[in-house]
């Protein structure tokens with residue numbers, strides 16, 4: 248007979264830092280992580296009696312284990328996402344292995360990005376949400392900074408000013424990331440909350456039939472709140488012309504609301520996002536109207552800090568070579584474990600920096616042409632956009648009003664989220 252040891256949590260019960268409400272709704276304590284697992288008891292009983300296991304018993308035991316893996320927190324113990332952990336263990340081990348010999352370095356630094364890309368496509372295909380990439384990105388930043396402090400600074404080649412610049416760069420990157428994590432600007436069902444201050448110019452009928460006639464429109468969309476209203480037209484400020492079928496075209500069947508033009512539904516976040524650019528696994532959030540600028544700022548601060556840090560490391564471990572050749576040829580760097588580790592980390596940072604530099608260039612081109620990543624992808628799929636410079640530039644010709652106007656629109660588009668103070672938890 249099954250027993251329930253935990254009492255059910257009352258709505259107004261306040262939890263101490265070590266208590267939590269478990270997946271069955273009972274009040275539990277982190278110290279009781281090994282007590283009363285009925286599923287485990289049942290699985291053990293069956294194993295002892297040599298009876299066949301229930302098909303879902305293993306998954307139920309796994310769910311209980313992950314539910315009980317908690318860290319004490321102010322308003323009750325927080326669940327630890329297991330996908331956070333692999334980068335914390337694997338990255339230091341792999342970098343230390345890569346620092347043993349240059350051949351091992353080549354193997355590890357080739358396999359590591361390959362494995363990460365494979366996992367990225369694996370999770371992206373399943374539209375699953377994972378903290379693995381955010382954990383890898385944040386831990387890489389902290390670990391590189393830690394190694395800079397413990398391995399490079401003691402060598403005596405880095406001045407206090409240079410250390411200060413690196414520290415400032417890391418801090419600015421984190422601040423910009425926290426701002427980005429405040430949210431991309433979700434489409435909300437309340438008319439008062441749902442407005443987009445992006446200015447729309449001459450949208451093509453096939454792409455956005457809701458607004459046309461080539462004039463500038465500041466649009467305010469009222470969202471429907473019930474399926475019964477499906478088919479009703481969205482409201483707009485005077486001057487904009489609406490078409491009869493606009494509601495159907497912009498209706499999101501998942502969120503049950505009408506989206507403003509350029510908004511899109513993210514299947515990973517299960518929400519509609521204003522001026523959706525893309526879902527970024529590295530920050531575990533969508534990039535949209537409210538956080539696109541801070542997203543680019545995060546990339547910009549990171550790249551400046553990383554490039555400067557790499558140059559300082561190479562100057563220290565390979566003083567006889569020029570900066571451009573030091574990464575390719577640095578004699579005797581593997582003769583000392585510390586310099587080999589620094590050199591390996593410089594290579595790892597260079598690979599990450601190269602990937603993010605490519606992303607930043609694409610983003611700057613998209614902003615210059617007033618195209619979001621999502622719109623570029625749809626235009627490529629539907630063959631409605633021009634592809635220039637080997638696909639680097641996708642010009643849909645829908646919203647672009649020239650370089651300066653496009654950048655002006657990007658820099659002045661409103662944030663629809665309520666301003667709120669930055670908290671360290673914004674990073675997750």
Ligand SMILES: [Zn+2]
Nearest residue numbers: 499502512519
């Ligand atoms: Zn939606």
Ligand SMILES: [Zn+2]
Nearest residue numbers: 513516526533
């Ligand atoms: Zn998303």
